[in-house]
Amino acid sequence: MVQSTIVVLLLGASLLSLLLVMFARREASALRDAAQRDTKSVRDDARERIDDAKRREERALLREKELAEDQRNAQRYARSLDERVSTVAKDEKRLVAERDRLNKEHADAMATLAGTTVSEAKARLIAGITEKARTEAAAEVRRIEKAGKSSAEERSRAILVDAMQRQAAPTASEASVTWIDLPSEEMKGRIIGREGRNIRAFEALTGVNVIVEEGVDAVQLSCFDVERREIAAVTLAALVEDGRIQPQRVEAAYARAVAGAAQRHRDAGLDALEAAGVSGVPQEIIDTLGVLRLRSSYGQNVLAHLVETSQIAADIALAVGADVETTRRGAFLHDLGKAYSHEREGTHAAIGAEIALRAGESENVVNAIASHHDEVPPASIEAIIVQVADAISASRPGARRADVEQYVERMNHLETFVSEHAGVSKAIAMAAGREVRVVVEPDEVDDEGTRELARTIADHISKEFNVPGEIRVTVIRELRADAVAG
Structure with a gap:
């Protein structure tokens, strides 16, 4: 029994020793592999550094060769430059000597030919050169002036064209007609009034023709006098806006238009x-x-x-x-x-x-x-x-447009001529001068006198004015009586 135990113990010790040996070998193998890897890494790094050092050394040698070549080129260029400077200096001395010789020969020849001294020949030569320079300078001045004038004209045209292109002004001239828009066709009837009394009152008060056309929601105010036409336009616009049109309101609107x-x-x-x-x-x-x-x-x-x-x-x-x-x-x-x-x-x-x-x-x-x-x-x-x-x-x-100015002048002259007749308080040229409406003072001209005055004015116009067609003369005598109840 004791022997069996000892045998078992010996076997266990042997196995333990074997395990320890195997473990030690495994550890040694791992350490050896690690050492080999580290050695390889160190060897590779050292090899890379050696290669890098070799490349740097090669670049340094190449740069050194380039610098040496540049230095040799610079030295060659410096030697060449020195040679050129020396040659130019020699040529300059030679040319100066040649110029002095030629000048002396020319002066001697001039003096010999002219029978004068060197000083006199020199003076003549200077005078000739001066005159030639003055002529050339004058020609150059004329050329510059001509070029400057041409350039100035081109620049002035460019400036004027640019200034004109910046403007966007209308090209229509002043007309003798003003359009007044109406809200509806029915407003035309109000403007005309019963039996035309509203339009007659408006035209007599403002001196402006009111032209009503079918199919257009607007009326025309026609008059050569732009001030009358403007006041009439303001008056009619106020009446249209109010909607109530009658002779008394026409007078009130006209008064406001004049005051404003x-x-x-x-x-x-x-x-x-x-x-x-x-x-x-x-x-x-x-x-x-x-x-x-x-x-x-x-x-x-x-x-x-x-x-x-x-x-x-x-x-x-x-x-x-x-x-x-x-x-x-x-x-x-x-x-x-x-x-x-x-x-x-x-x-x-x-x-x-x-x-x-x-x-x-x-x-x-x-x-x-x-x-x-x-x-x-x-x-x-x-x-x-x-x-x-x-x-x-x-x-x-x-x-x-010149004809507009002439037209206005002709209408003014016609009104002034008619206003000079006795008893006339206002003369209004209408319908482009084809009609003259004359308002007389009722205390100075009676009903019978209005007919005689119309014929007299018509005769005078026929004699004094050379106009194509006919001019209708209408004399208006209106008598009003106002009273205040209070």
């Missing part, structure tokens, strides 16, 4: 100032400018012409480097005198300059106004630009 003319002038003047970009204008001039909205020159609205001229002048001044604000202001006010040209003596340029001076405008602005028709010499480039801008605005296609 000053405010309409002021509003138009302020709108024009804003459109032109001008500020700091006295109230007196603003009101005057507003009056110009009803003035026209050969069919062109004067206030619109002022705005357009100021915009064109500002563009030109900016392009040529002139004072833009002075130019803009002078151009905007240049036709200011047209508001009073029919009331004061003198040209509209002189009247406008006087008004501007009295209002405290600068000397350049006053001169630009006074000289825009060359009545006085322009004193600045700004005044010349105002002349140019005025001509551009007036000459663009469709801006003006």
Whole structure:
């Protein structure tokens, strides 16, 4: 039994020793593999570093060779440059000596040929060279002036075209007809009134023809006088808006339209100032400018012409480097005198300059106004630009129409001629001059006298006026009696 136990113990010890040996071998094998891997990694890293060092060394050697080659090239270039400088110096000395020799020979030859001394020949030579240089210089100056003139003309054309292209003003001229839109066809009947009394009262009061056409929701107001037509348009617009039209309301609306003319002038003047970009204008001039909205020159609205001229002048001044604000202001006010040209003596340029001076405008602005028709010499480039801008605005296609101005003058002359007859209180030329309506004072002309006056005026018109067709003369005598009950 004891022996069996000992045997078992010995076997167990042997197995344990065997296991320990196997474990030790396994550990040793793992350590050996790890050591081999580390050794390989170290060897690979060392090999890479050696290769990198070799590549750097090769690049360094190549760079060193390039630097050596560059240095040799620089040395060769320096030697070549020294040789060229030396050659140029030698050539310069040779040429200077040759020039001096030739000059001396030329001077001696000139002196020999002319029988003069060297000093005299030198003086003649200098005079000849000077004259030749002067001639060539004069020719060059003419060439430069011609080229400069051509260039200036091209630039001026470009500036003017650019200034004109910036404008988008309408091309229609002032007409003698104003359209008033109506809310419905039924409003035409109210305007005409029973037996035409409303339209007769309106035309007699305003001096404007009312033309009613079928199929159009509008009526025309026809009159050569734009002020009458504007007041009539305001009057009729107020009546149409109210809807109640009768002779008494026509008179009330007409009175309001006449009373509101000053405010309409002021509003138009302020709108024009804003459109032109001008500020700091006295109230007196603003009101005057507003009056110009009803003035026209050969069919062109004067206030619109002022705005357009100021915009064109500002563009030109900016392009040529002139004072833009002075130019803009002078151009905007240049036709200011047209508001009073029919009331004061003198040209509209002189009247406008006087008004501007009295209002405290600068000397350049006053001169630009006074000289825009060359009545006085322009004193600045700004005044010349105002002349140019005025001509551009007036000459663009469709801006003006001479027959409108002549037509207005003919109608005014006809009314003035008829008004000179005794007993006439108002004369109104209507229907493009084919009809004259004459309102007489009822206390001076009786019913029988109206017929005689109509025949007299018709005879006088036939003798004094050479007009195509017929002119109908209508004499109106209206007697009213007012009383107040209280």
